[in-house]
Amino acid sequence: MPNWRFWEPSSTPPEPAPPERAAVPGRAPLPPPRQIAQAADPAAAAKLTALRRRRESMVYDLERAEAARRPDNPWSERIALLDESQATVTQDLAELAAEPHQPSWPLPPTPVTDIWSEATEPVTVTFRIGDEAFQFAEAIDWDQRGGPVVRGDLQQLAGDATRLVPADTPPERRAALAQHLVDSVYAFAVGLRDRVLEGEAPPASITLADLAEPCPICGGWQEWTGACPECAARVYRRQRLRAEAARITAERAAEEEDRHKWSERLPQARRRLADLDAEIAKLTDPA
Numbered sequence: 001m002p003n004w005r006f007w008e009p010s011s012t013p014p015e016p017a018p019p020e021r022a023a024v025p026g027r028a029p030l031p032p033p034r035q036i037a038q039a040a041d042p043a044a045a046a047k048l049t050a051l052r053r054r055r056e057s058m059v060y061d062l063e064r065a066e067a068a069r070r071p072d073n074p075w076s077e078r079i080a081l082l083d084e085s086q087a088t089v090t091q092d093l094a095e096l097a098a099e100p101h102q103p104s105w106p107l108p109p110t111p112v113t114d115i116w117s118e119a120t121e122p123v124t125v126t127f128r129i130g131d132e133a134f135q136f137a138e139a140i141d142w143d144q145r146g147g148p149v150v151r152g153d154l155q156q157l158a159g160d161a162t163r164l165v166p167a168d169t170p171p172e173r174r175a176a177l178a179q180h181l182v183d184s185v186y187a188f189a190v191g192l193r194d195r196v197l198e199g200e201a202p203p204a205s206i207t208l209a210d211l212a213e214p215c216p217i218c219g220g221w222q223e224w225t226g227a228c229p230e231c232a233a234r235v236y237r238r239q240r241l242r243a244e245a246a247r248i249t250a251e252r253a254a255e256e257e258d259r260h261k262w263s264e265r266l267p268q269a270r271r272r273l274a275d276l277d278a279e280i281a282k283l284t285d286p287a
Contacts, residue, residue, distance in 0.1 A: 044283055047283065048280065048283045048284065051276060051279060051280050051283070052280065054276060055273070055276055055277070055280065058269065058272055058273045058276060059273065061265065061269050062266075062269040062270060062273055064262050065262050065263065065265045065266035065269045066266060067262075068259045068260075068262035068263040068266070069263050069266060073259060075255050075256070075258060075259035076259070078255050079252055079255050079256065082248050082251055082252045082255070083252070085248050086245060086248045086249070086252070089241055089244050089245045089248065090245070092241050093238065093241050093242070093245070096234060096237055096238055096241070099218075099234070100219075101218065101219040102173075102218060102219030102220055102230075103173075103219060104214030104215075104219050104221075105169060105170065105173055105177065105214070106209060106212075106214055107164075107166060107208050107209045107211075107212045108166060108207075108208060108209065109207040109208065109209045110129055110130045110164075110207055110208040110209075111129075111205075111206070111207050111208075112127055112128070112129050112188075112206040112207060112208070112210075112211075113127070113128045113129075114126065114127055114128040114133070115127040115192065115202045115203075115206075117192045117193060117195070117196040117202065118196065119196045119197055119199075122137050122138040122139065123137070123138040123193050123196065123197065124136070124137045124138070125137075125154070125189045125192045125193050125196075127188075127189075127192070129164055129185075129208055130164065130208070132159050132160060132161075132163055132164060133158055133159055134156070134158060134159030134161075134185060134189065135156070135157040135158040135159065136154040136155065136156050136157065136186075136189040136193070137154065137155055137157055138153075138154055138155075138193060139153060139154075139155055154186070154189055154190055154193060156186070156189075159185070161178070161181040161182045161184075161185040162178040162181065162182065164181050164185075164208060165177050165178050165181065176220070177212070177221065180212060180220070180221045180223070180229065181211065181212060183223060183229060184211040184212060184221070184223040184224050185211065187223045187224045187225050188206075188211060188224040191203075191224060191225065210224065211223070211224050213226075215228040215230065215231060217231050218230045218231050218234065
């Protein structure tokens with residue numbers, strides 16, 4: 001038998017009421033959650049959910065279209081940054097074109113002697129410039145069957161081209177001349193290797209001055225092959241800068257076209273959103 005009677009009040013204490021949300025100083029109390037009307041028909045409810053998802057996408061499109069017509073739109077900000085980059089590239093091109101002609105410094109006609117090379121494996125090239133003796137040997141790559149497949153680069157075994165820099169060279173030009181002689185001596189050795197492989201005789205009456213002819217364009221020095229590394233470096237820099245300028249121009253045009261596209265979508269975006277809201281209203285409020 002239960003030890004209580006239905007006509008007697010229950011001794012179980014009532015459940016406490018949920019605590020009220022504490023008010024944040026300086027802010028109005030939040031309203032209770034809005035009860036969103038739902039469609040009674042499951043099919044209509046599913047359609048309503050899909051429409052609300054579409055509405056989120058349409059709101060995003062409308063916000064972008066409205067932003068495209070504001071003076072302080074994101075596209076204008078990006079275009080301003082691109083204009084700054086374009087101005088920097090233009091300045092770099094102007095500075096490159098205005099680089100001064102370096103004063104030439106011819107080398108003495110010290111003869112290149114004791115030139116020797118033989119078409120053996122690996123090919124070895126030797127020669128002497130003044131008191132400096134040079135030796136280069138070819139590195140050969142071999143395949144698994146034991147035959148040579150790729151003719152390798154020359155490896156320098158003896159000689160120091162930096163010692164060929166004349167003592168009266170101006171201090172501000174010594175480092176550039178030393179590097180040029182290192183590259184030009186290597187190019188000369190490669191030329192000797194190629195000649196012996198093709199069955200040609202080595203060049204005659206070669207001097208140190210032939211390895212560092214003054215360049216009439218930039219004032220640097222030409223290698224044994226006639227190429228000027230300084231001119232080649234300037235051409236490469238000019239090509240890179242022009243390519244960057246073209247890229248910035250194309251990107252700027254794309255930004256402007258995208259802004260114009262979104263701006264033209266504004267009337268349509270407003271109309272589509274209004275139509276969708278009307279359709280949602282019919283499902284949520286059939287009356």
